[in-house]
Amino acid sequence: MKLGRRVSTLALPVSGAIAAVFAVAPQANAAAACYQGEFCLYQHANYTGSVYKLRAGQNVSNFGYEHFTNGDPLNDNASSVRNLTNRVAFLYADENFQGAHIVIGSQTSIPDLGHYKVPFGDVISFNDKASSIDW
Numbered sequence: 001m002k003l004g005r006r007v008s009t010l011a012l013p014v015s016g017a018i019a020a021v022f023a024v025a026p027q028a029n030a031a032a033a034c035y036q037g038e039f040c041l042y043q044h045a046n047y048t049g050s051v052y053k054l055r056a057g058q059n060v061s062n063f064g065y066e067h068f069t070n071g072d073p074l075n076d077n078a079s080s081v082r083n084l085t086n087r088v089a090f091l092y093a094d095e096n097f098q099g100a101h102i103v104i105g106s107q108t109s110i111p112d113l114g115h116y117k118v119p120f121g122d123v124i125s126f127n128d129k130a131s132s133i134d135w
């Protein structure tokens with residue numbers, strides 16, 4: 001969970017009048033839309049914070065080279081996910097599709113990877129762990 005962006009916004013040298021305009025503008029952390037056909041990884045729980053989008057079948061072997069749209073690193077930093085594709089995706093804790101993994105079913109959203117319900121199993125935390133994805 002990163003709050004740095006909000007803090008840096010407050011540090012901008014704006015007048016009180018301009019700051020008041022910004023106060024009613026949409027927040028930078030508002031949920032980014034995820035559309036049919038997209039797989040969306042979010043920086044924070046409940047599909048908030050910045051987003052990183054994929055298409056069905058698009059494998060990424062190392063999140064270490066990827067960033068959310070706000071520039072923050074994707075690796076070990078995703079907290080919720082929407083799979084609005086018609087494919088099943090596998091998120092791995094390590095690069096190159098290694099380590100523990102979770103299954104994100106087609107048309108399935110997980111609002112908090114910190115409380116992922118393993119099918120027929122326990123609730124585990126996969127928060128801030130994902131490092132690769134395949135299909």
Ligand SMILES: [Ca+2]
Pocket residue numbers: 075076092093094095128129130131
């Ligand atoms: Ca990881």
